Amino acid sequence: MIISERKISKELAFYRALSSRFCLEEKDAKKLSVLERGYKGERIYDEVFDEEGHSSVFVFRDIYLRIEDSTAQYDALIVSDAGITVNEIKNYSGFYRVERGKWYAGNFEVPDDPPAQLKRAMNKLLKLKYIHRLNFDIEGKVVFPHIDFRLNFDNQDVRERLVMRSELRDYLKRFSNEYAGRYAERIAEAVSSHIIDNPFFDKSANFDSVSKGLYCGNCGGFEVETWAYHFFCTACKSRETKESHVIRALSDYTALFTNEKLTRKRLLEFIDYKVSPRTIVRMLSKYCTRFGAGNATYYEFNYENYEDVVENHEYIRRYKNHMIKI
Structure with a gap:
């Protein structure tokens, strides 16, 4: 059961609209590309999950939780009587490698590697247990939905925390065997009580700088x-x-x-x-x-x-x- 639907984020909506009415600077164009790629990966994940079915669990998509003085964003949370599963979705493509705990894309080190992000997100949910006096397990996986993602790794422990595109359907199918009863409802209610709007994005365009008029929804031209x-x-x-x-x-x-x-x-x-x-x-x-x-x-x-x-x-x-x- 979907508790919160995934929507186009305010940040992505901003850059999409800006690109239609303004010549983006290189950094903004890159930002838009990253946001589009991420959203596309999340939609792939959602479509597969919808096809496999999620009526037996509660699903939160793209939410921000503020727990005490800490705020975190979650791509997907799956709640059952057993607890919460965190899915961090990364729409990477191309070849990556993991060496001695560090992630690399080509010759460049990934500054904030996915398993580390997942671990922080899971740890922040620990406070939720104590605040609401609930006892549940917290587990998680990093999901890579892009079919062209490749990864070489030197530690099997890293691999066990990841879900590749070829494994995604079977991974999500297992949630049909889980159950969301009264205890899961209490967990979901606790999660819902901490949802907030994105506190990290507050950009606003300059009215005088953007192009005025109406543009074609097909080609983008103002003619x-x-x-x-x-x-x-x-x-x-x-x-x-x-x-x-x-x-x-x-x-x-x-x-x-x-x-x-x-x-x-x-x-x-x-x-x-x-x-x-x-x-x-x-x-x-x-x-x-x-x-x-x-x-x-x-x-x-x-x-x-x-x-x-x-x-x-x-x-x-x-x-x-x-x-x-x-």
């Missing part, structure tokens, strides 16, 4: 022309509804400007007035929650991102998008 109910991309010839474009703009604005309120006026500036104020008010009412009144009115987007709207919002599109393969 879009207004049709009756669509915007037409002159670069790739795709057509998207005005509603789709506004949803994407709402998603970008929310991801980029974490410290700035969303108002009708600001959103119109952000999209360079490509959509009428009347349409913007209608979209804000449909996809956001309104706060305040008069000149103090502002809105909060009700969804995590554009994809979240498409997957979860129940509405019938009168006019469809027409995307051209590129």
